[in-house]
Amino acid sequence: xxxxxxxxxxxxxxxxxxxxxxxxxxxxxxxxxxxxxxxxxxxxxxxxxxxxxxxxxxxxxxxxxxxxxxxxxxxxxxxxxxxxxxxxxxxxxxxxxxxxxxxxxxxxxxxxxxxxxxxxxxxxxxxxxxxxxxxxxxxxxxxxxxxxxxxxxxxxxxxxxxxxxxxxxxxxxxxxxxxxxxxxxxxxxxxxxxxxxxxxxxxxxxxxxxxxxxxxxxxxxxxxxxxxxxxxxxxxxxxxxxxxxxxxxxxxxxxxxxxxxxxxxxxxxxxxxxxxxxxxxxxxxxxxxxxxxxxxxxxxxxxxxxxxxxxxxxxxxxxxxxxxxxxxxxxxxxxxxxxxxxxxxxxxxxxxxxxxxxxxxxxxxxxxxxxxxxxxxxxxxxxxxxxxxxxxxxxxxxxxxxxxxxxxxxxxxxxxxxxxxxxxxxxxxxxxxxxxxxxxxx
Numbered sequence: 001x002x003x004x005x006x007x008x009x010x011x012x013x014x015x016x017x018x019x020x021x022x023x024x025x026x027x028x029x030x031x032x033x034x035x036x037x038x039x040x041x042x043x044x045x046x047x048x049x050x051x052x053x054x055x056x057x058x059x060x061x062x063x064x065x066x067x068x069x070x071x072x073x074x075x076x077x078x079x080x081x082x083x084x085x086x087x088x089x090x091x092x093x094x095x096x097x098x099x100x101x102x103x104x105x106x107x108x109x110x111x112x113x114x115x116x117x118x119x120x121x122x123x124x125x126x127x128x129x130x131x132x133x134x135x136x137x138x139x140x141x142x143x144x145x146x147x148x149x150x151x152x153x154x155x156x157x158x159x160x161x162x163x164x165x166x167x168x169x170x171x172x173x174x175x176x177x178x179x180x181x182x183x184x185x186x187x188x189x190x191x192x193x194x195x196x197x198x199x200x201x202x203x204x205x206x207x208x209x210x211x212x213x214x215x216x217x218x219x220x221x222x223x224x225x226x227x228x229x230x231x232x233x234x235x236x237x238x239x240x241x242x243x244x245x246x247x248x249x250x251x252x253x254x255x256x257x258x259x260x261x262x263x264x265x266x267x268x269x270x271x272x273x274x275x276x277x278x279x280x281x282x283x284x285x286x287x288x289x290x291x292x293x294x295x296x297x298x299x300x301x302x303x304x305x306x307x308x309x310x311x312x313x314x315x316x317x318x319x320x321x322x323x324x325x326x327x328x329x330x331x332x333x334x335x336x337x338x339x340x341x342x343x344x345x346x347x348x349x350x351x352x353x354x355x356x357x358x359x360x361x362x363x364x365x366x367x368x369x370x371x372x373x374x375x376x377x378x379x380x381x382x383x384x385x386x387x388x389x390x391x392x393x394x395x396x397x398x399x400x401x402x403x404x405x406x407x408x409x410x411x412x413x414x415x416x417x418x419x420x421x422x423x424x425x426x427x428x429x430x431x432x433x434x435x436x437x438x439x440x441x442x
Contacts, residue, residue: 028094033101035093036132040085042107051179052109053080054168054219057187058202061194061225062145064162066154066286070117071164072147073223076190079111079140087136100129108140109178114167114218118147154286157294158229159424161200167209169218175208182206182219197225226428232296233425240278241418244303245411247271251314252407264318268311275304299417310410317402 055078062072086106090097108130113119122143131139150164170178186202193199203222208215250267279300286294 028096029099032088032093032096032099035088036086036099036101037105040083040106042105045107045109045173045177046081046083046085049179050081050109050173050177051181052111052170054078054111054180054182055187056166056168056182056219056221057190058199058221058223059143059190060192061197061199061223064150064164064197064225066152067284067288069150069152069287070147071150071162071223072118072145073166074143074145075166076143077141079109081109081138082136083107083138084136086132086138088134090134096134098131098133100131103128103130103140106130106132106138106140110171110173111168111180112171113146113148114169115148115165116146117149118145120145152287153292154289154294155292157282157286157296158227158232159295159428161224161226162197163222163224166221166223167218168221169209169216173216174214175217176215178217180206180217180219194225196228196231198228200224200226226431229425229428233422236278236281236296237299237418237421240275240300240303241414243271243274244307244414247307248310248407248410248414251310252317252403252410264314265311268307268314271307272304272311275300275307279304296421299421302417303414306410306413310406313406317406 057076057078058073059076060074062074064071083106086101122145128140128142131141133139146166148164148166150162152162153160169180182204184204186204188199188202191199201222201224203220203224205220205222207218207220209218210216247267247270251264279297282294282296282300
């Protein structure tokens with residue numbers, strides 16, 4: 001009996017082990033997953049109109065390429081819709097109200113960004129689950145990087161505001177099957193600031209568009225940004241201003257030698273070439289458009305024209321200075337009156353006495369019986385020499401006054417636009433981030 005009982009117990013144990021191996025333990029979550037997979041067909045959309053609630057949270061503006069006219073953004077996307085084939089009674093599954101299913105086992109609407117150029121799926125190597133609620137509510141979330149086309153306005157560069165739109169819609173279904181719906185409030189809890197661009201606004205609009213005779217429902221996310229111009233002010237505007245001021249000061253500095261024509265023209269040409277190089281730097285930054293000219297390019301071209309005019313006027317001042325050295329002709333009275341220079345100076349009496357002494361010293365001696373020169377002739381010589389010196393000093397006075405006047409005028413011409421540029425920059429700094437994002441996370 002003992003042997004038989006042992007054999008029976010052993011056989012019963014083997015049968016029980018086989019039963020457990022064929023029927024492993026299944027908890028409520030496992031049973032619910034099997035139930036949903038049996039009643040749901042991933043290739044078949046739900047019946048009727050599907051309302052897809054779409055939310056796109058902007059996380060970071062990666063870059064805005066002016067030449068390619070594209071914007072790259074990092075976003076978090078949330079899509080929600082109802083699928084009756086994914087509903088259940090919680091009482092039949094230990095009061096489970098939600099679960100997660102693999103993405104390849106659930107029907108997902110074909111929602112894309114219509115105007116994207118590139119799309120990077122950050123969770124491509126990860127099996128992203130889809131959250132399912134007992135009511136049939138499906139929630140699908142994922143991060144993505146989109147590069148979208150933008151029409152950039154460069155007229156006010158570097159004080160420009162830009163807007164780029166992400167158009168989200170179904171690729172294969174019209175609005176009779178999929179109706180897009182989005183909240184009017186932008187979510188920016190995880191937004192990270194961009195170093196060059198300040199976020200002004202994220203506008204959300206529910207719209208429709210025509211495609212091959214079908215009306216398609218879409219959601220438009222318009223991202224408005226404002227450029228931070230301080231970098232361009234420090235690296236381009238300020239050096240340009242300093243170069244122009246030094247050039248003007250050098251062009252109209254008081255003459256110390258007679259052979260400064262070449263050096264002064266070289267200084268002006270060097271400043272003009274520097275402005276041209278800075279203008280090319282800006283031109284390589286913005287789109288090559290024939291419709292609009294960037295404000296900073298206009299600023300550089302204005303400086304080029306101003307320095308060119310200063311260089312041309314330098315030759316005029318040189319001519320006036322040369323006339324004073326050569327003592328050729330008297331200056332026109334209207335120039336003397338315009339520059340507030342006296343036509344007859346009274347302050348040359350001392351010079352006249354010196355001239356008289358020099359003339360008398362140069363006269364022939366009478367100790368050897370040579371007769372003296374005619375006193376009237378000596379007086380005429382002194383008068384002629386005095387008149388020549390007065391004309392020379394008048395030409396020199398004209399050249400000096402022209403130097404001061406032209407220096408003031410050209411410095412004023414260069415300073416005015418520069419102050420305007422810095423005023424615009426100050427406005428941007430006072431405005432902050434445009435009124436939407438006051439603080440950024442890092």
